[in-house]
Each structure stands twice: as C-alpha cells, then as structure tokens.
Amino acid sequence: MKRINNILWGIVLIAISAVLALNAFGITNIEIFFDGWWTLFIIIPSFIGLFNNGDRTASLVGLLIGIFLLLACQNVLDFDLLWKLLVPVIIAVFGVKMILRGIVGNKSSEIMKTMKMNREEVKIAFAAFSGQNINFSYEDFKGAELTAVFGGVKCDLRNAIIEEDAVITASSIFGGIDILVPDGVNVKINSNSLFGGADAKKHQNSKDNRCTIYINCTCIFGGVDVK
Structure with a gap:
C-alpha cells in the first residue's frame, strides 16, 4: 500500500512539474493559482488516503469537504448552502458505515x-x-x-x-x-x-x-x- 501512495504522489508531482514546464515555454497557459486552489491541499491527500489500509472514512470526509469548498470558491455552491449541507453529509457517511458494519459484521x-x-x-x-x-x-x-x-x-x-x-x-x-x-x-x-x-x-x-x-x-x- 505504501508503494501505491508513492506512485500516486509521484504522478501528482510529475503533473505539476509538467504544467510548470509547459507554461514556462509558452506552450500552455494553465493558471495554477485559480480560485480555491488551496483546497487541493485537502483534496489530494484525502484522495490518496482512500487507497490506504487505515482509516478511509476520515479520508472520504476530507475529500467531500475539499470538493465542497472548491465548488464554493468556484461559485458553483453558495457558502451558506455549503455549511448547511456539510454537516448532514458527514453524518450520513458515518451512518452508512455503521449500517454496513452492522450488516456485514467483522x-x-x-x-x-x-x-x-x-x-x-x-x-x-x-x-x-x-x-x-x-x-x-x-x-x-x-x-x-x-x-x-x-x-x-x-x-x-x-x-x-x-x-x-x-x-x-x-x-x-x-x-x-x-x-x-x-x-x-x-x-x-x-x-x-x-x-x-x-x-x-x-x-x-x-x-x-x-x-x-x-x-x-x-x-x-x-x-x-x-x-
């Protein structure tokens, strides 16, 4: 699993370096610092965390929070609506996990x-x-x-x-x-x-x-x- 994490982080870093290099040569003009770019520091680690053997629930919640914040920064969602939706979504994630644990058992x-x-x-x-x-x-x-x-x-x-x-x-x-x-x-x-x-x-x-x-x-x- 550690190898998968290294591969995923390697892909992310290579993609970032490729964008920077293409921008430097004028081949592309991709804006890295877009509205809500900072949410990637939540989205990317949470996404990679889904491939760990550890706590995937926390990673899923983090991923949802990051995506919701990105959509709000892009004016797709209203921030007031974001906070109203965030709590019930998090509660629903834990609820589904508890139901599955009760059905499947361990x-x-x-x-x-x-x-x-x-x-x-x-x-x-x-x-x-x-x-x-x-x-x-x-x-x-x-x-x-x-x-x-x-x-x-x-x-x-x-x-x-x-x-x-x-x-x-x-x-x-x-x-x-x-x-x-x-x-x-x-x-x-x-x-x-x-x-x-x-x-x-x-x-x-x-x-x-x-x-x-x-x-x-x-x-x-x-x-x-x-x-």
Whole structure:
C-alpha cells in the first residue's frame, strides 16, 4: 500500500512539474493559482488516503469537504448552502458505515462476543483528564477496552502472551491512545473518526504471523497510534 501512495504522489508531482514546464515555454497557459486552489491541499491527500489500509472514512470526509469548498470558491455552491449541507453529509457517511458494519459484521466483534460468552476477562483502561499506563508483560492477552477523554492511555503488549486472535476497542475523545504491539502479530484497524484518526504505519504485518490483533477505534478530535 505504501508503494501505491508513492506512485500516486509521484504522478501528482510529475503533473505539476509538467504544467510548470509547459507554461514556462509558452506552450500552455494553465493558471495554477485559480480560485480555491488551496483546497487541493485537502483534496489530494484525502484522495490518496482512500487507497490506504487505515482509516478511509476520515479520508472520504476530507475529500467531500475539499470538493465542497472548491465548488464554493468556484461559485458553483453558495457558502451558506455549503455549511448547511456539510454537516448532514458527514453524518450520513458515518451512518452508512455503521449500517454496513452492522450488516456485514467483522471478526473483532465475533471475538469480543465469544469472550463475553465464555466470561473471559477483558481488561479496561480509562483516562479522563489524566494519563494511564497498562502493561501486559507475561500475561495471556485476548482483549482490552481503552478509553481516553482529554487524557492519554498507553497499552504495552510487547511482552504479552498472544496465542490467538485478540481484539482491542479504543475510544479517543480529545485524547490519545498508544498501543505497543510485538513484532510477531498482525494488526488490523477498523476506525470511525471525526477530526482524528488511527495509524499503524510503524508496525509491519507479515503473512507468516499466526495471530492478529483487531483494533476497533472511535476517534473524535483524538488519535490512536499503533507502534
């Protein structure tokens, strides 16, 4: 996926350089600084973000915001109408995602349901206007619920005993959650984010890893970082 990002950014940069060169030789006269040109700094990264394995919802919302702002700058949409449409569109995007998740389901919800049916312990960490560190060294780990509200949570799994798929539910509201995972597991993130996001770029998955940690994230003006 990183290769796709590099290819897309390479195409964008080559296109920009080609326009500048053609303008310099007088072959074309393409106006780069058009009305609303600054919205491209929202549109392009959001579009490329749709090809990531991470949080596509945030990228889709960013793309819609960028396009709406560009249309408003081009006088296609009225700014007053823009703000009236923007909120319901964003809410609709999250609503559709929640419906699809409810219909399709995912493996993380199945794991959590099985744990609760078997009355297995789910570790809980909650930090509000404070910080909390939890360490699972040499403990059997199957799941945890992490919540940070105007605070921070650090969850250290580097020395945990993980012998089967596990699940983490992480909620970050105006806060931050750091999850440190060992090298021998895969990480899959499912995120609902509004002005926030989840990132697992510092961790490398491998087809040889036997177990997977599924992380369900809700980020509102906050973030979840997997390292």
